[in-house]
Amino acid sequence: MYTWQQGVWQQLQDSFQLHRFHHAQLFIGLAGVGKFDLANQLASTLLCERPEGFEPCNTCKTCGLLAAGTHPDRLLINAEANSIGVDAIRSLSDFVHHSALQGGNKVVIIKDAEKMTHSAANALLKTLEEPNLNRYILLTCNDKSQLPATVLSRCGQQAVAVIDGSHAQAWLAEQHIPLHDFAWGPQFYSQPLKLVQWHQEGLLEKIETLYLFASNLKASHNFAEVQKILTEHAQLVSVFYVFINQQLKFSLQHGLAFSAYNDAQKAMHRFMLDTQQILGLNQSLGLAKLIYTLQNAIK
Structure with missing residues (x-):
């Protein structure tokens, strides 16, 4: 237990x-x-x-x-x-x-x-x-x-929930999960077994790539790498959504117009729905359209 x-x-x-x-x-x-x-x-x-x-x-x-x-x-x-x-x-x-x-x-x-x-x-x-x-x-x-x-x-x-994140943090340290290397790690202390799964599947560095891309949308250029990660690991789309949503809220607090924020949220919602239905090239095009919308929203 x-x-x-x-x-x-x-x-x-x-x-x-x-x-x-x-x-x-x-x-x-x-x-x-x-x-x-x-x-x-x-x-x-x-x-x-x-x-x-x-x-x-x-x-x-x-x-x-x-x-x-x-x-x-x-x-x-x-x-x-x-x-x-x-x-x-x-x-x-x-x-x-x-x-x-x-x-x-x-x-x-x-x-x-x-x-x-x-x-x-x-x-x-x-x-x-x-x-x-x-x-x-x-x-x-x-x-x-x-x-x-x-x-x-x-x-x-x-x-069933992690009420005190320090419990999860201590347990994860016992499992030798190198979360100290990733600024986004504490966001998932509420799901410690998922962090272990990502570590075992070698996904931590890929999630770091998604995080860095989302954290600097205006200057991010490694779209092909992000697209490859999301295509090969569909379960990370929801993680990418968390990072993007976090960045949009940060931008809203620092001058982003609410109308632009709302448009970006709608684009994210459409993309999340589409990823449940479209595969391959269409998914790539959907992601490209999303990133274009987001980068224009926060310019």
């Missing part, structure tokens, strides 16, 4: 010991805050034969099965093709209604629950409305606004 999750974990432990623990727990937070790891730890505790306090013992047969990824009473539901379909949720319903093969609890984890289709969410609702004894459903979600209110109302909701 990560240091910034200890408060949430204590709340879960207290509610469990006071017999107020909800059979469906929804963990909400930014990508990269460790929601799935938290849900996985909770599943291990609920399935352990001899939990120590509110932690799995890591020595019983059940813990051995969990470590091997073969526990028959734990079900993980992931998005396929960027969505969770109704068939997956129907399999969940069958799973919770059958007897536990290990004679204890049964636990389902739904990762990225906001990716459920409308039919899938409706199917889940029926299971949530009729909870079975010793059956637990753990959901993670990046954006709860994408979940139906009916599902939200039937879950115990836990916000």
Whole structure:
């Protein structure tokens, strides 16, 4: 468990010991805050034969099965093709209604629950409305606004966030992530696992290039390099958006006309929408048009 999750974990432990623990727990937070790891730890505790306090013992047969990824009473539901379909949720319903093969609890984890289709969410609702004894459903979600209110109302909701950036900073230092080299690093202390992922994928220097480009739009000329980075690493478009938006706000505070700021924001919004639909050369042209608009806005 990560240091910034200890408060949430204590709340879960207290509610469990006071017999107020909800059979469906929804963990909400930014990508990269460790929601799935938290849900996985909770599943291990609920399935352990001899939990120590509110932690799995890591020595019983059940813990051995969990470590091997073969526990028959734990079900993980992931998005396929960027969505969770109704068939997956129907399999969940069958799973919770059958007897536990290990004679204890049964636990389902739904990762990225906001990716459920409308039919899938409706199917889940029926299971949530009729909870079975010793059956637990753990959901993670990046954006709860994408979940139906009916599902939200039937879950115990836990916000998972980095409240104190120093906790994330200390943990990242232990992971030997060289963030001291990058001025933009602290902006992502709220998503420490994402920083680790970028480091492992060798993206930190590429993000630095995006940051430097966005920070000096008027003089930036390495458009081809930026375009190459965003084409090869589409997940960095949202990071580029953060940097551009930051620069626009800075420019607004230092004399940029609001009309120019508004035009630039509209151009950014159009570009973000387009990147979800167009590929290859069209994306390059879209980026070129965006940069031209931005550079003219702040000249």
